[in-house]
Amino acid sequence: MKLLHIDSSILGAHSTSRLLSAEVVTAWRAAHPDTTVEYLDLAVDTPSHFSADALGIKTGLQEQPTEAQQRENAVSEKLVSQFLASDVVVIGTPFYNFSIPTQLKAWIDRLGQVGRTFKYTEKGPVGLAGGKTIIVALSRGGIYSTSEGGQAMEHQESYLKAVFGFFGITDVRVVRAEGVAMGDEARNNALATARADILVATAEAANQRDAAIAA
Numbered sequence: 001m002k003l004l005h006i007d008s009s010i011l012g013a014h015s016t017s018r019l020l021s022a023e024v025v026t027a028w029r030a031a032h033p034d035t036t037v038e039y040l041d042l043a044v045d046t047p048s049h050f051s052a053d054a055l056g057i058k059t060g061l062q063e064q065p066t067e068a069q070q071r072e073n074a075v076s077e078k079l080v081s082q083f084l085a086s087d088v089v090v091i092g093t094p095f096y097n098f099s100i101p102t103q104l105k106a107w108i109d110r111l112g113q114v115g116r117t118f119k120y121t122e123k124g125p126v127g128l129a130g131g132k133t134i135i136v137a138l139s140r141g142g143i144y145s146t147s148e149g150g151q152a153m154e155h156q157e158s159y160l161k162a163v164f165g166f167f168g169i170t171d172v173r174v175v176r177a178e179g180v181a182m183g184d185e186a187r188n189n190a191l192a193t194a195r196a197d198i199l200v201a202t203a204e205a206a207n208q209r210d211a212a213i214a215a
Contacts, residue, residue, distance in 0.1 A: 001032060001034055001035045001036070001087045001088065001206060002035070002036055002038065002085060002086045002087050002088070003025065003028060003029075003035050003036065003037045003038070003086065003087065003088040003089070003090060004037075004038050004040065004082060004083065004086035004088070004089045004090070005021060005022075005025050005037055005038070005039045005040070005090045006021075006039075006040045006041075006042060006089065006090065006091045006092065006104075006107070007021055007039075007040075007041050007042065007043065007092045008042045008043060008091070008092060008093050008094070008100070008101045008103050008104040008107075009043060009092065009093070009094045009101065009139075010043045010101065010103075011094070012043075015092070015094065015139070016094070016139035016177055016180050016191075017092040017093055017094045017137055017138065017139040017177075018092050020092060020137035020138075020139065020175055020177060020191075020194050020198070021090055021091065021092025021137040022092075023137075023195065023198055024090050024092075024135050024137050024175060024198050024201065024202060025037060025090055027198050027199065027202040028088065028090070028135075028202045030202075031202050031203055032202075032205070032206070035088070038082070038086070040082070040107075042101070042103040042104055042106075042107055043101075043103055046103045046106060047075050047076075047079060047106045047107055047110055048072070048075070048106065049102070049106050049109070050106065050109035050110070051072065053066070053068040053069045053071075053072045054069075054072040054073070054075070054076060054109075054110070056069045056072075057069040057070065057072070057073040075110065076110040076113065079107060079110045079111060080110060080111050080113055080116050080117065083111050083117075083129070084116065084117070084129060086132065087131075087132060087133065087206050087207070088132065088133045088134075088135065088206050089132060089133070089134050089135070090134075090135045090136075090137065091104070091134065091135070091136050091137065091160070092137045092139075093136065093137070093138060093139075093156065093160070094138075094139050094140075095138065095139065095140040095141065095144075095154075095156050098153050098154065098155050098156070099155040099156055099159065100155075100156050100159065100160065108163055111167070112163075112167075115128075116128065116129075117129045117167040117168075118166060118167055118168065125166065126168070127165070127166055127167045127168020127169065128167070128168055129164075129167040129168050129169055130167075130168035130169055130170065131169075131207055132169050132171065132206075132207065133171045133173065133206040133207055134160075134164050134169055134171065134172045134173065135173045135174075135175065135201050135202070136157065136160050136172065136173070136174050136175065137175045137177075137194070137198075138156060138157055138174065138175065138176045138177065138178075139177045139180055140156070140176075140177070140178045140179070140180065141179070141180055141181030141182070142178065142179060142181065142182065143178045143179045143182070144178065145157075145176065145178060157174060157176070160172070161174075171206075171207060173200075173201040173204075174197070174201075175194050175197040175198050175201055176193070176194060176197065177190040177191055177193065177194040178190055
């Protein structure tokens with residue numbers, strides 16, 4: 001089994017999402033010792049933001065791609081191939097300005113490829129990357145999940161569920177630490193809740209929810 005571990009916080013050792021994603025991976029390997037892990041730190045190894053050069057080679061509007069297009073396409077192909085080869089993907093993400101870091105968005109933009117992670121049909125889009133398990137380790141300074149106003153401002157968890165669902169992935173598990181900037185007691189409570197979520201998220205084998213849906 002292959003696990004891809006991704007971090008995206010810019011805070012390094014001070015990051016709560018990095019702490020939680022590492023604990024997810026440790027717990028997963030303890031529960032599933034046949035797992036091999038590959039690590040990608042998007043705050044260090046950041047793909048450039050999606051551009052005309054990154055898209056150009058996919059459009060088929062020109063006979064020969066430019067050097068810039070070839071270079072950008074190589075980045076996209078490396079990232080999407082790494083993603084598709086993984087059985088489990090663990091993503092650590094903080095909450096920046098009501099959404100995910102731009103580094104993580106840049107990675108997702110490279111994954112969204114027609115014919116690789118989704119396709120269009122006469123009935124609409126169909127995801128092509130099903131059969132994976134995604135575990136998202138979220139950190140938030142405030143609390144957004146418990147009120148309508150907070151949920152309306154939250155474009156982190158909701159976005160990730162939507163985009164991976166679009167790719168055909170139905171097994172998305174969430175580890176959430178909210179209120180980590182609201183004082184020591186709130187942070188400790190948030191971490192305790194997240195660690196309980198980690199035990200649940202890592203105990204179940206990969207892709208079992210997809211298997212249940214198929215059955």
